[in-house]
Amino acid sequence: MDLSATGDPVVTQADPQVHVGLDLQQGTIVLSQGGTDYEPHHALVEFASPEGQPWTAQEARFSAKGPDGASVALTVDLLNDAYDGPRAGVPEVIWKVVALAATSAGDVGITYEPPTA
Structure with missing residues (x-):
């Protein structure tokens, strides 16, 4: 590998965002839009x-x-629309997906140690 790196990473806290991905078992959720059903994965x-x-x-x-x-x-x-609370009318199953994502982001207890050089 032809790469070098220096420095010490710093995380800013001004507007932190976290994106959490979940693989869903196909067929466990059905989303409907415009009369068409979709199975998210x-x-x-x-x-x-x-x-x-x-x-x-x-x-x-x-x-x-x-x-x-x-x-x-x-x-x-x-x-x-005011960005000050949850949107009304979001189906309960989507909030369940959000809860699963939140759990996997903070409550799973993932620990990581970088490999030794």
């Missing part, structure tokens, strides 16, 4: 904590297959 949930505020789920993006087998992306905005 992956979800990506975006969380943010702007300026030290509590963490909030902002958006969920789903990768899915339609009835014709074509891949589609579906996005669900999770914040209301």
Whole structure:
């Protein structure tokens, strides 16, 4: 590998965002849009904590297959139009996906040690 690196990484806390991806078992969730059903196989949930505020789920993006087998992306905005609380009318199953993502992001207890040189 022809690469060198120096420095000490620093994480800023001004507007931190976390994206958590989940692989979903196909057939466990059905999303319907415009009369068409889609079976998602992956979800990506975006969380943010702007300026030290509590963490909030902002958006969920789903990768899915339609009835014709074509891949589609579906996005669900999770914040209301004023950006100060959850959007009304979001189906409960999507909030369950958000809860799973939040759990896997912070409560799983992942530990990591970099490899020794």
